[in-house]
Amino acid sequence: MFAGCSHVTSPFRIGGKWTPKIIRCLETGPRRFGELEVPLRGITPKVLTETLRSMERDGLVTRTDHGGIPPRVEYELSALGRTLLAPMAACCAWAAAHLPELMEAREEHEAPIPAPDAPGH
Template sequence: MFTACSHTASPLRLGGKWTPKIIRCLEGGPRRFSELEVPLRGITPKVLTETLRSMERDALITRTVHVGAPAPVTYALTALGRTLLVPMAACCAWAAEHLPTLLDARDAHEGPAAAPR
């Protein structure tokens, strides 16, 4: 069973499975690609790259290349990306209140043959 709105599970999707999870990971400040892979267990490097590019295209994040060899790259939420934190928090509050009911409804729908959690 998952907890309501951890960075690993969300009952609602925003622009794909990984976008809200990445937003949550960047909420505390910029992170490097490798720093995003750790909390986003299960995401492949290809999917993470594609999702970050999509989020950059949509102006939700910025990609900054720093001086160095190799050049470190960080990703950060933009002002537009930060505007999603409030509605995401509302979704998390809803999930915290209603997740048990939602899970019970799913179990009831799947019937008695469904595998236990």
């Protein structure tokens, strides 16, 4: 086990479905909630809100309320959140380099198991 990481509580939340996608969406700069919904097709407003709150709590995202009517809130990667861009890029490069092997392993794993010959044949 790594120092500071137990099997019960890990400080890392980037393994979820939406967090890495949100990080990528915020890579180029701040965005409003509605601007995040467009590239994140399929995410519900509730899940987006919960994920952004978790990311904010963990210091990965900053939330800036500009006030006004209607309210204008922007989300942006914090300095800490930006440190995840390089490891995420490395993971993407690894996946691109090894995708054929990965797909082959999956196909082999999911291939039907041949029935054993009946005894006495």
